[in-house]
Amino acid sequence: MELLRGDNIQKDARMNTTLNTSSSVIKKPSHGHLRQEIQPYDGVLENTIGIKRKSRHPSADDDTYWQRFERKQRLIDACEKHKHSVFGSLDLKFALMKCHQSVSFLSGVPKMNYRFCRQKGCPFCGAYKRFQERRTLLPLINKEVDAGKCLSFITLTIKGDAKESALNARLRLSKVWTKFWSNQNNKQYIEGGYKVIEVVKNNDCYHYHIHLLCVIVEGYTHTTVKSRLGLAWRKAGGGFTTFKRKDKLIQQYSKGAGNLAYELTSYATKENTELDERSWVEIAVAGKGKRDFSYVGTWRALKKEVLETLKEIQSSSETTDLPEFPSPINNKTGEMAYLPDGFYSVVELLKRRRQGCWSSNWALRALDYSMKHSNHPDFLDKLEELSQLMKWNGSFSEYKHNACRIAYI
Numbered sequence: 001m002e003l004l005r006g007d008n009i010q011k012d013a014r015m016n017t018t019l020n021t022s023s024s025v026i027k028k029p030s031h032g033h034l035r036q037e038i039q040p041y042d043g044v045l046e047n048t049i050g051i052k053r054k055s056r057h058p059s060a061d062d063d064t065y066w067q068r069f070e071r072k073q074r075l076i077d078a079c080e081k082h083k084h085s086v087f088g089s090l091d092l093k094f095a096l097m098k099c100h101q102s103v104s105f106l107s108g109v110p111k112m113n114y115r116f117c118r119q120k121g122c123p124f125c126g127a128y129k130r131f132q133e134r135r136t137l138l139p140l141i142n143k144e145v146d147a148g149k150c151l152s153f154i155t156l157t158i159k160g161d162a163k164e165s166a167l168n169a170r171l172r173l174s175k176v177w178t179k180f181w182s183n184q185n186n187k188q189y190i191e192g193g194y195k196v197i198e199v200v201k202n203n204d205c206y207h208y209h210i211h212l213l214c215v216i217v218e219g220y221t222h223t224t225v226k227s228r229l230g231l232a233w234r235k236a237g238g239g240f241t242t243f244k245r246k247d248k249l250i251q252q253y254s255k256g257a258g259n260l261a262y263e264l265t266s267y268a269t270k271e272n273t274e275l276d277e278r279s280w281v282e283i284a285v286a287g288k289g290k291r292d293f294s295y296v297g298t299w300r301a302l303k304k305e306v307l308e309t310l311k312e313i314q315s316s317s318e319t320t321d322l323p324e325f326p327s328p329i330n331n332k333t334g335e336m337a338y339l340p341d342g343f344y345s346v347v348e349l350l351k352r353r354r355q356g357c358w359s360s361n362w363a364l365r366a367l368d369y370s371m372k373h374s375n376h377p378d379f380l381d382k383l384e385e386l387s388q389l390m391k392w393n394g395s396f397s398e399y400k401h402n403a404c405r406i407a408y409i
């Protein structure tokens with residue numbers, strides 16, 4: 001067992017920063033088109049932009065929140081299982097294995113360990129990436145609709161080929177896109193936009209396709225663009241296309257922009273439960289290291305503006321109060337949270353919690369709390385309080401140094 005390797009601590013710290021900064025982005029109505037409320041990321045994306053909201057906000061007490069970690073473990077196992085038939089699945093497996101979240105106990109002293117792989121194929125990190133995409137995209141859509149621009153939601157497909165691997169289908173789509181987009185005649189209709197690569201599998205075919213949400217250049221009607229670009233896409237080697245005008249719909253329906261942003265950013269790495277295991281691995285491997293989301297035309301500069309503004313809002317917002325650390329004392333039995341010495345992964349803790357283990361439940365909540373708040377200036381004070389509370393159980397001299405860093409098993 002190797003603990004706390006220096007080089008990775010730094011990486012982890014950066015990742016913590018990224019994860020935690022998101023939770024301090026606070027709505028400031030004065031910032032023009034950033035008017036949409038941006039909810040803190042809690043790992044459950046449906047709640048981040050206020051749509052498909054469940055009646056209760058999922059939290060560390062909910063299994064749904066932790067199931068992403070179980071899914072990650074399933075993907076790791078599937079990569080191992082299909083290592084001979086899917087080239088590159090071992091690379092993905094090792095990348096995913098760097099995503100580590102656990103709680104260890106030593107003589108009753110708990111320690112929260114975590115680091116994130118930042119792979120988009122990772123059920124947890126991928127979800128976070130999509131949340132970040134949405135955070136930037138939503139204000140952009142609103143800005144353009146407010147300016148009275150014509151927005152079109154274009155789908156560009158290629159013909160399916162049952163014998164083709166996911167990787168080859170993806171490459172073929174990229175080639176058609178490059179041919180299409182390098183043609184200045186086609187570019188003249190589009191001012192700026194957001195492009196997403198998505199895949200569905202049916203009839204043994206990987207159907208990779210592009211969704212392009214774009215602003216139509218003033219002077220062209222939606223119908224003109226539809227027929228000209230549809231033809232141009234087929235000329236470049238593509239298949240059928242659809243064009244849907246969206247700006248009017250967004251103006252009429254208050255959640256329109258949010259729904260659209262959600263739809264666009266849920267695509268690329270969505271956890272498709274209907275996929276068989278091997279296809280899941282193949283798609284994840286085919287997308288590893290490749291970009292699923294990109295901005296085109298004027299939206300590239302606009303995106304940077306939005307990011308700057310979000311940063312400003314973040315740095316100008318006052319630090320919010322840090323909630324209390326989940327209490328390690330069971331208020332029914334008065335017992336202190338305790339697990340026998342060892343490392344407990346999220347999957348293991350979740351299993352124990354389902355069997356009614358209160359301490360495992362506490363460990364999950366403590367881990368969640370640490371992942372969300374370790375960047376807060378008062379975090380160490382909270383840890384100190386925790387150590388005071390649990391003191392009779394063991395020595396805490398090491399605790400502060402080790403808390404919230406990485407552990408390798």
Ligand SMILES: [Zn+2]
Nearest residue numbers: 099117122125
């Ligand atoms: Zn990950």
